Amino acid sequence: MPGHASVAEIMQEAGLTHGGFYKHFASREDLIAQAATAALSEGSAQIEDLAGMSEEDRRTGLIDTYLSREHRDSPGTGCALVTLGAAAGRGDDSLKEAYEKRVRGYLTRFGGDGSEESRAEAMLTLSALVGATLLARAVADPALSDELLETVARQLEQR
Template identity: 85%
Template sequence: MGHSQAEKAATRERVLRIASRKVRENGMAAPGVAEIMQEAGLTHGGFYKHFASRDDLIAQAAATALAERPVEMEELAGMSEQDRQAGLIDSYLGREHRDSPGIGCGLVTLGAAAGRGDQALKEAYERRVRGYLNLFGGNDSEEARAEAMLTLSALVGATLIARAVADPALSDELLETVARQLTGQQDHPEASAPRGL
């Protein structure tokens, strides 16, 4: 790849990362091309060197947000099933994940959009769902699959509600209570690792 082609690829990747963060923070309708390009340090006119349209960028950004597999998931994947599940639950239901939707799990912020979206977005969403189900041992047995589905639904739902309520105490209580119920712990220790599941 020549220098200019490598530069172009790097620039495109930077724009895509910014757009991916913005769709997680504000949904697919909100980010404008000018805003994204400005944050990337580029002019609006350069946009069409990289993407066919705003819709093209936003669709790719959503797919990127759903495809990202954070380092924490890779680390947790090597643990025993019980430790892996507890680690994922604590990380997913941590305050940092709740408070950082731009680097958080796309399942929470893009669920409604995927439900109304085209086939490609639905498939990207489904791949992330299947990835979590596999990580929770959802392929081990029918019972394990049902448990994995319940756990994933509780994680996504609790995070969505915790972000949406106005009362910070209720938001914290939601996260802590659901984590306790899922792990069977008496206390929900705040996980210290960076979130972004």
């Protein structure tokens, strides 16, 4: 993880003692996994708001919400799949499992009729949403950032 903060640094920032950490967490990795699980769960609650819509409206709503400037500009409250992707790739199994649970949840939620074709479409859509958001946040040029969001949204909506 960026910075690799020590347990002592984490506890100092939280205003707690180093010894109190182990009353709540088995290790630094346990803290990271629990924090990631909480962040990933928050994102799923936002997606649940789309659940009552028709499949087509749900997909369009997801694309419009996910690839919005608001989502791009709010990494602290946006989808944790974007924020935690690289960390999950380098993390331990508990972090990877928490991340995978959310990925599977999105794939199930947007997998349509459950057919192989629908699942493939869900995988493509999720990958494009996460990738476009990550790229749009990472580039310095605001025009390119907007273009990434708009182009990927348009391409997904045309599918």
